Amino acid sequence: MDTLCIIGNGFDLHHGIASSYEDFRQYAWKKCGLDGYWIGQLEACYPTKNKDGKLELWCDLEYALGNIDFQNAFDESTEDVELEEDHEMRYQAQMEDAPEYYLEMMFEVFHRIFEEWVNQIDINVSPVSLPNFDRNSLFLSFNYTDTLEKLYSIPQRQINYIHGRRCCSNNLVVGHINNLNGNDFLSADPMIYEYAAYDNIAKVVNEQRKSISDIISNNARYWNNLAGIRRIVVYGHSLSDIDFGYFVEIAKNVASNTQWLFSVYYNNPQERNREVKRVKDFINKLGLTCSNCQTFCM
Numbered sequence: 001m002d003t004l005c006i007i008g009n010g011f012d013l014h015h016g017i018a019s020s021y022e023d024f025r026q027y028a029w030k031k032c033g034l035d036g037y038w039i040g041q042l043e044a045c046y047p048t049k050n051k052d053g054k055l056e057l058w059c060d061l062e063y064a065l066g067n068i069d070f071q072n073a074f075d076e077s078t079e080d081v082e083l084e085e086d087h088e089m090r091y092q093a094q095m096e097d098a099p100e101y102y103l104e105m106m107f108e109v110f111h112r113i114f115e116e117w118v119n120q121i122d123i124n125v126s127p128v129s130l131p132n133f134d135r136n137s138l139f140l141s142f143n144y145t146d147t148l149e150k151l152y153s154i155p156q157r158q159i160n161y162i163h164g165r166r167c168c169s170n171n172l173v174v175g176h177i178n179n180l181n182g183n184d185f186l187s188a189d190p191m192i193y194e195y196a197a198y199d200n201i202a203k204v205v206n207e208q209r210k211s212i213s214d215i216i217s218n219n220a221r222y223w224n225n226l227a228g229i230r231r232i233v234v235y236g237h238s239l240s241d242i243d244f245g246y247f248v249e250i251a252k253n254v255a256s257n258t259q260w261l262f263s264v265y266y267n268n269p270q271e272r273n274r275e276v277k278r279v280k281d282f283i284n285k286l287g288l289t290c291s292n293c294q295t296f297c298m
Contacts, residue, residue, distance in 0.1 A: 001158075002230040003137040004250070010236020010265065012147055014298050015125045019145065025058040027117045038109040045073045045106070062242050066176025068205050070185035074197055077102035096196035103204040114174060118144045118166045127151040131296045132233045132261055138226075140246075142237060144172050160222055162215065162246065175210040177242055212245045226253040233261045235298065239282040251286055260293045 012019040032039050046057040046064050056064040077099040084091050123145055139148055139159040144166045148154040163173035182198030190198075216223070232254065237243070239262075260283075264275040276295070283293050 001136060001138050002228055003134050004226060004229045004232045004254075005133070005137045005139045006232065006234045006237055006250075007139060007141040007143055007148065008235065008237025009143055010238070010263065010298075012123070012143055012145055012236070014236060014265075015123075015128060015147065015151070017121060017123055017125060017145065017147065019121055019143070021058050021061045023121075024061070024114065024117050027120075028113050031116070032109075032113060035109045035113065038106050039113070041076055041102075041106050042110055044076050045069055045103075047072060060240075062174060062176050062210075063240065064176075065174075065208050066178030066180070066205070068180075068201065070182070070198055070201055071187075073103065073201050074099055074194065078197070092193045095191075095193040096200065099197050100200035100204055103201060107204065107208060111174070115166075115172055118172060121145055121166075123147050123150055125151070130235070130298060132231075133235075137233075138229070140250075142243060160219065162219070173210055173215070175208045177210060177212065178206075179209070180205055210242070212243075216245060216249050223249050223253045226250060227255075229254045229258060231259045231261070233263075235263050236265075237263075239278060244285070247282075247286055251288065256289065257292060260288055262293065262295050263298050264295045265298065 009019055028039050029036065043055060043057060045068050046055065047069055048056045048064065048067060050056050050059055052059075056067070078095050081091065081094045081098055133152075135152060135154060137158070139154060141148065141159055141161050142163060144161070144164055146165060146167075148159055149156055164170050166172070180202040182195070182200075182202040185202075186194060186198055232250070239247075262279045262282075264272075264279060266272040266275045279293075279295055283290060
C-alpha cells in the first residue's frame, strides 16, 4: 500500500450524511428531554457567534469548547447560591466550588448526548465516484462513523479511527487544544472567591482537551508504518489547528517527495479563493513542497 487516505467530516457530508454540528444541535434539542436544561446552559457558556450570527458552538464545536465565557459560566453556576450572613465562609466555599460541579454535570450530559447522536447517524446512503480513491489504501479516519466499511467494503484492518469508532467500547475523542488559566479571565477587581472559582472553571474546561500527544504516542507503530507511503489524499478535512499535530506526525514519517492531494469544495469564486488560501496556508505551515501538492474537487 503506497497511498494514505485521510478522511474528514466533509467526506460524510459529501455523501449526504447528516453529520454536521448543526445536525448535532437539532438532535440534542429534540432528544434531550430533561437534559434540555444542560443544553441551554452549554449555549449560555458558549455565546460567541460567528460572522453569520450563528453560535460557534454549533459550527466549529471543538474550537468553541476551548473558548468558554468565564463570566457567563460563573454567573450561571452560582445563580442559586444564597448569601448567608451568619455563614459567610460557607457562602464563599459554595461560590468557589459551584462552577466545578456545574460544569462537570454540563459536560457529562454533553458527551452522553454527543455519543448517542453519533451512534444513530444514518449512513444508509449510496457510494459515489470519488477522485483518487483506492480501496487498497491505508485510511486514517477522523470520523466516528463506519462509512468506509459499510459503503466501500474497506476492511477495518485498513482503517485507523484516530478518535474512536462509534458503537464500540472505546470512548469517542472530542475536545479542544487550549490550555486555559483562570487568572487571565478575571475582572480588574474580582471578588475574593472568584480566584478559586475561575481556577475551577479552567480546570474543568481543560479536562475537555484532546490529549493529542498521548494519541500520537499510542499510535507510534502506525506512524512508523507510513514509510512506504508515496501519495496522501485528504478528503473533506478542515485542516484546522485542532488536528494539525497529526499532520505533523504524518509528514515526519513519509518521504519529502510524497505527493499530497487536498479536496476542496466551493460554490462561487469567493468560496474558491477562501478554499485555495486555506490549503495554501496549511501547506506552508506544514512545510510541504508546493510542487508536490495539488487540489481536487470531490
